[in-house]
Amino acid sequence: MWKINEVLSLDGVRYRILQIDGGEIIWVNIDEDKGIPTLILHAQLTALMDAERLIRADDPYSYLLYEEPKAHSAEFIKREESYQIIQSIISDPDCFDSIKRSQLIKEIEQSGRAGRSTIYRLLRRYWQRGQTLNALLPDYKNSGAPGKKRTSTGVQKSGRKRQNGRGFGIKINDDIERIMRLSIEQVLQNTEKLSVSFALRKFEKLFLQYYPDVPEEDKPTRRQFEYFYKREYDQVTRLVERIDEGIYKKDVRPLSSTATTGVLGPGSRYEIDATIADIYLVADDDRSKIIGRPTLYIVIDVFSRMIAGFYIGFDNPSYVVAMQAFINACVEKTDICKSLGLNISTEEWPCIGLPDVVLADRGELMSNQLESLISTFNVRVESAPPRRGDAKGIVESCFRVLQAEFKPYAPGVVAGNKIKKHGEQDYRLDAAITISDFTRIILKTILFRNKHHVLTKYDRDADLPADLPSIPLHLWRWGLQNRTGRLRSVDPDLLRVSILPRKKVSISTFGVCLWGMYYTSAEILREGWLHRSQDVKRPDSLEAAYDPSCADTIYLFPQSGSRGYWVCSLTEKSRQFRGMTFWQVWDIQKEEKNNQANAIFDEAAHRRELDDYIQGVIAESKKLLPDIQESNQQRVRQIRSNKKEAREQERQQRTKPTTIKPDQNVADVIPLHNEEEDYSYPSFVPGLFETDEDE
Numbered sequence: 001m002w003k004i005n006e007v008l009s010l011d012g013v014r015y016r017i018l019q020i021d022g023g024e025i026i027w028v029n030i031d032e033d034k035g036i037p038t039l040i041l042h043a044q045l046t047a048l049m050d051a052e053r054l055i056r057a058d059d060p061y062s063y064l065l066y067e068e069p070k071a072h073s074a075e076f077i078k079r080e081e082s083y084q085i086i087q088s089i090i091s092d093p094d095c096f097d098s099i100k101r102s103q104l105i106k107e108i109e110q111s112g113r114a115g116r117s118t119i120y121r122l123l124r125r126y127w128q129r130g131q132t133l134n135a136l137l138p139d140y141k142n143s144g145a146p147g148k149k150r151t152s153t154g155v156q157k158s159g160r161k162r163q164n165g166r167g168f169g170i171k172i173n174d175d176i177e178r179i180m181r182l183s184i185e186q187v188l189q190n191t192e193k194l195s196v197s198f199a200l201r202k203f204e205k206l207f208l209q210y211y212p213d214v215p216e217e218d219k220p221t222r223r224q225f226e227y228f229y230k231r232e233y234d235q236v237t238r239l240v241e242r243i244d245e246g247i248y249k250k251d252v253r254p255l256s257s258t259a260t261t262g263v264l265g266p267g268s269r270y271e272i273d274a275t276i277a278d279i280y281l282v283a284d285d286d287r288s289k290i291i292g293r294p295t296l297y298i299v300i301d302v303f304s305r306m307i308a309g310f311y312i313g314f315d316n317p318s319y320v321v322a323m324q325a326f327i328n329a330c331v332e333k334t335d336i337c338k339s340l341g342l343n344i345s346t347e348e349w350p351c352i353g354l355p356d357v358v359l360a361d362r363g364e365l366m367s368n369q370l371e372s373l374i375s376t377f378n379v380r381v382e383s384a385p386p387r388r389g390d391a392k393g394i395v396e397s398c399f400r401v402l403q404a405e406f407k408p409y410a411p412g413v414v415a416g417n418k419i420k421k422h423g424e425q426d427y428r429l430d431a432a433i434t435i436s437d438f439t440r441i442i443l444k445t446i447l448f449r450n451k452h453h454v455l456t457k458y459d460r461d462a463d464l465p466a467d468l469p470s471i472p473l474h475l476w477r478w479g480l481q482n483r484t485g486r487l488r489s490v491d492p493d494l495l496r497v498s499i500l501p502r503k504k505v506s507i508s509t510f511g512v513c514l515w516g517m518y519y520t521s522a523e524i525l526r527e528g529w530l531h532r533s534q535d536v537k538r539p540d541s542l543e544a545a546y547d548p549s550c551a552d553t554i555y556l557f558p559q560s561g562s563r564g565y566w567v568c569s570l571t572e573k574s575r576q577f578r579g580m581t582f583w584q585v586w587d588i589q590k591e592e593k594n595n596q597a598n599a600i601f602d603e604a605a606h607r608r609e610l611d612d613y614i615q616g617v618i619a620e621s622k623k624l625l626p627d628i629q630e631s632n633q634q635r636v637r638q639i640r641s642n643k644k645e646a647r648e649q650e651r652q653q654r655t656k657p658t659t660i661k662p663d664q665n666v667a668d669v670i671p672l673h674n675e676e677e678d679y680s681y682p683s684f685v686p687g688l689f690e691t692d693e694d695e
Contacts, residue, residue: 002045004488005130009057010048016059018127019096022482026096030060030128037096037127064134065376065494066563075137075561082136085114086122090131132378167217172224179206180220180228188229189241200225236528239535254520254530260302260459265483266476269302270355271395272325274317278403280412280431281438290431293414294438297325298402300395301351303483304475305455307398307446308351309333312439315583319370320548322360323499330354331492337447340440348451350476353487354379354495359392372498376563377490401453405445497555497565500545505556507538511571512556514544515582516589519554519568544568548582 002025006017019026023042029035048054069075085108094100105119114122122136129135157171170176183203187194200222207219229238243252263269274297283289297311309329315321328336333349346352354377362383373379384391407413412431433441450472458470468478480487503514509532511518524530529538545555545565555565570578577585628635 002042005059007057007059008045008054010054014057014060016128016130018131028124028127033124035124035128036098039096059130061129061135064129064132064137067134067137068372068376068561068563069137070561075140078138079133079136082122082125083133085119086126089119089123090126133375165217167215169224170214170218170220172220172228175210176207176220177228179203179210180225181232182206184229184233188238189233191242191244193242196226196229197222199229235537236531239528239531239533242535243533252532254525254528260461263303265479266301266304266306267353267355267487269357269359270299270308270329271302271392272297272299272322272329272358272360273392273395273399274298274311274322274325275399277312277438278407278414279410279433279438280414280428281433281435282412282431284434284436287432287434290412290428291435294435295321296399296402296442297321298395298398299325299329300398301355301472301476302394303479304472305394305398305458306351306450306472306476310442310446312435312442314435315548317361320501324549326358326499327492327496330490330495337443340436340443342440342443342447344447348447348473350473352489354490355487356380357382359384361392362386370499372563376498377488377495401449402442402445405448406441410441494563496547497545498563500547500555502543502545502557505542505544505554507542510573512542512544512554512568514546514554515585517551517574517577517585518571519544519556519574520571521556521566521568523558523566524556524568546582551577551580551582551585 002017002020004017004020007030008015008017008027014030015027016030017025017027018037025040025042025045026037027040028037045054069079088108089095089101089104092100092104095104105116108114108119109116126135157169162169172180180203183199183206187199187202188196203225204219207214233241239252240248274295276293277296278293280293281291283291291314294312294314295317297309297317298307299309300307309325309327311321311325311328313321329351330353332346332352334344334346337344337349357380358373359382370381374381410433412427412433415427453471455470455472458475460470463482464478468474506513507524507529508518509530511520511530512524520530528536539558543557545557547553552570554568556568557563557565577588580588630638
């Protein structure tokens with residue numbers, strides 16, 4: 001009923017649940033400056049809720065999930081230093097015991113790392129703001145007034161002092177701003193396309209009429225004028241007002257088509273690992289094509305042995321693929337099973353939420369985005385030592401159990417050596433199962449193992465009842481009810497986007513460019529980044545997250561240090577790649593570049609042939625040019641008559657009758673008019689086709 005980090009409101013006072021231990025709950029007042037964790041019973045909370053004094057409230061610090069300070073920045077360093085001070089306290093399971101906590105604080109104080117008041121302040125901040133690493137971020141964002149107009153009560157202008165030249169400048173007051181606005185609206189807010197320099201000169205003339213005694217060196221500078229212009233008139237307004245409506249619609253407007261000992265309970269620790277399945281598969285669309293052995297990822301809960309998630313495909317083990325399996329382990333599975341033809345309920349596969357610890361191979365953790373999983377979602381990531389499969393023994397043994405179910409029956413199973421003795425059949429040639437069939441087999445095996453498989457070698461704790469069968473699903477349900485549940489709810493979309501791989505992108509009039517493909521969104525259009533004008537200012541360096549399994553959508557992060565994102569879709573310019581994966585896109589792009597390079601070689605050879613032909617014809621024409629006797633003036637006067645003569649010859653050739661051979665049968669011609677009557681064109685008709693060109 002209650003969840004860790006959940007915020008409750010009691011008579012208008014907000015509390016955060018820090019720990020749930022059976023019927024005892026530790027919570028803290030998140031609005032009190034001197035608040036410390038206190039104990040309340042589960043029954044008390046229930047009674048308060050029944051009396052309608054206790055209600056669930058929104059988390060006022062949920063925005064911290066989106067914060068992502070840059071490495072080695074002031075915020076990043078401050079957060080890490082604060083965490084190092086209180087790490088020994090918050091990692092102790094007895095830290096909510098006041099006596100134990102006082103001892104730990106005294107040890108830190110004696111070490112000289114921080115004073116008692118500082119330690120309490122950091123602990124209070126950590127507990128009140130959600131028990132995540134980002135809870136220790138300083139509130140630098142509340143400093144200053146970003147995006148707001150600066151006001152100054154002094155006489156001198158704000159900003160740094162002038163370094164070069166005479167004078168001290170002038171403070172821009174409301175009256176000067178009125179003059180600036182008047183000049184801008186007269187000069188720049190129209191379709192005459194006058195420059196800012198011209199508007200500045202007009203402003204200076206008007207300024208001298210109002211302030212004739214101000215020295216030249218103290219007049220408002222161009223920088224002050226441009227600052228006011230860009231602050232008061234947004235980019236889209238500046239652009240639209242300076243372009244004719246017809247030209248705007250034609251040339252400038254945006255193009256629209258275009259993741260058993262030592263674990264406390266379910267979710268306390270997940271293990272994730274991959275293997276290359278011991279079977280060769282064939283293609284779905286052509287069963288005669290052998291496509292090799294698939295990659296199988298498994299995410300398993302150590303306490304209950306529940307398989308929480310999986311991945312089957314042909315991508316090599318990597319961070320990207322591991323995160324797909326991890327996301328699968330954290331979200332609801334009903335839709336995934338339904339897409340594969342299996343209908344299940346949530347109770348049949350209840351593994352939903354983030355674990356406390358994830359154990360994986362080091363190679364799968366080599367990504368900058370892993371920091372997001374650690375800092376944002378407070379998931380501890382551990383790496384197994386190299387060449388130590390026993391460090392992840394639970395998941396390693398799971399591979400053997402899963403594959404043992406299909407190996408006795410399936411064709412194409414790896415057996416023995418690839419190099420066969422004389423007369424033996426190569427097992428690769430026996431492949432007959434497609435990737436879709438194999439996925440359904442593995443999924444059905446996982447469901448059977450979770451719901452019915454008896455763990456005969458499961459090491460049971462002393463508090464497990466004798467009538468509780470050692471079946472993963474039963475152990476999971478019992479652990480959630482009787483142990484400290486470690487699973488935490490999470491937004492699936494936020495989790496997925498936060499741990500996807502990222503890449504720097506550029507922005508042009510075509511959209512956001514990633515891997516040579518262009519994307520756009522409603523937010524980008526609203527910002528005016530796609531307007532085709534040199535006056536448009538676009539961000540120079542942004543990041544985008546992408547899912548390698550789908551090239552149709554990327555996730556653009558428009559602000560540095562924030563996890564807020566815009567969903568961008570492929571534009572019509574890149575419609576060629578719709579419905580593809582990024583791996584397919586990269587293969588196509590590589591092939592296109594290779595073909596284009598070869599075509600350029602052929603073009604060069606044929607162009608040389610064309611040049612030789614043109615030059616030969618021109619040279620021959622020059623040789624055939626006779627000696628000219630007439631004067632240049634005479635030759636020019638003859639152009640019109642010469643053209644008329646050439647036109648008549650062309651017409652005669654077009655109207656020349658076809659010659660009939662003598663042996664052909666000729667039909668009798670019956671005249672339709674009297675031969676004596678004249679049916680020719682009137683004398684004025686030929687003149688209608690004459691031209692008055694003067695060559």
